[in-house]
Amino acid sequence: MSTFKGCADPVNIRLNFLLLVRPYQHIKNLFVFAPLFFAGRVGNVQLVWNAFIAFAAFSLTAGAVYIFNDYHDMEKDRHHPEKRNRPLASGAASATQAFFLMAMLAAAGGGLISILGAVAFFILAAYAAMNIAYTLYLKHVAILDVITIAIGFVLRLFIGSAATGIPLSIWIVVMTFLLALFLALAKRRDDVLIYLDTGEKMRKIIDGYNIHFLNTAMGIMASVVIVAYTIYTTSEDIVEKFHSHYLYITVIFVILGILRYLQITLVMEDSSSPTRIIMKDRFIQWTLAGWIVCFAWILYL
Numbered sequence: 001m002s003t004f005k006g007c008a009d010p011v012n013i014r015l016n017f018l019l020l021v022r023p024y025q026h027i028k029n030l031f032v033f034a035p036l037f038f039a040g041r042v043g044n045v046q047l048v049w050n051a052f053i054a055f056a057a058f059s060l061t062a063g064a065v066y067i068f069n070d071y072h073d074m075e076k077d078r079h080h081p082e083k084r085n086r087p088l089a090s091g092a093a094s095a096t097q098a099f100f101l102m103a104m105l106a107a108a109g110g111g112l113i114s115i116l117g118a119v120a121f122f123i124l125a126a127y128a129a130m131n132i133a134y135t136l137y138l139k140h141v142a143i144l145d146v147i148t149i150a151i152g153f154v155l156r157l158f159i160g161s162a163a164t165g166i167p168l169s170i171w172i173v174v175m176t177f178l179l180a181l182f183l184a185l186a187k188r189r190d191d192v193l194i195y196l197d198t199g200e201k202m203r204k205i206i207d208g209y210n211i212h213f214l215n216t217a218m219g220i221m222a223s224v225v226i227v228a229y230t231i232y233t234t235s236e237d238i239v240e241k242f243h244s245h246y247l248y249i250t251v252i253f254v255i256l257g258i259l260r261y262l263q264i265t266l267v268m269e270d271s272s273s274p275t276r277i278i279m280k281d282r283f284i285q286w287t288l289a290g291w292i293v294c295f296a297w298i299l300y301l
Helices: 010-020 023-039 045-072 095-116 118-136 144-164 170-198 204-208 211-234 236-242 247-267 274-280 282-300
Strands: none
Touching (some): 010 045, 023 170, 045 095, 095 144, 144 170, 170 204, 170 211, 170 247, 211 236, 211 247, 247 282, 274 282
């Protein structure tokens, strides 16, 4: 008996393996490069290479985590309008081969990150352990679930810092946490909408949320992100560090990005995947590109 539907076709096998690790989600792992960018060190080839190794190791480990989560949620995902198409939930992939791939990815990620030293290895191990705890328990505790997601983004920063030896600014850590929390709340709002539309509870955690609470929480987080970023760009230590009084100009891009995401979430009611939104929404793409170019121009030129 075949372990994959259509396993006689090698193309289908490779595609199913690829889908298991959710390649589109790994765009989030670019946060590993943030310490390099904000420190103005992207021209250092060795540090960029170290950051790339950390990125690859983190992506491999995250792929293993996604497989573990999909296996654990396989039955629930079959009732989800989008997640039911995932390889395990749809039956396109078997548990046996999924677990084999998961083990290979975890071993490869651990082996690769060990090149960068013990600190980077333990940060990656902490990320994996936290996500296992998230899958088994934390995702079922309201508020704690979105906090855990936000911490995952912060760990990406720390592993980038450990890989390059560049210390993290408290501002970068705080703003990353707040932004990730904002995005996690938007994603949870989508789960509530699915429940209201279909009566299906995609997660037990839905009982701990409602639209009014999530709208309010998102509004608060959006405001705090903008205020924190504004203070960051105008603070004396940052101005002195970057030798520029013009970083505040980049605030406009942050405001545009936040407002656009709120529009997509509250007006268009489409916030199921922050990664997919970034990949398909031209407005956000141009806003993000504008922020990068403007910030880089001020920082490097």
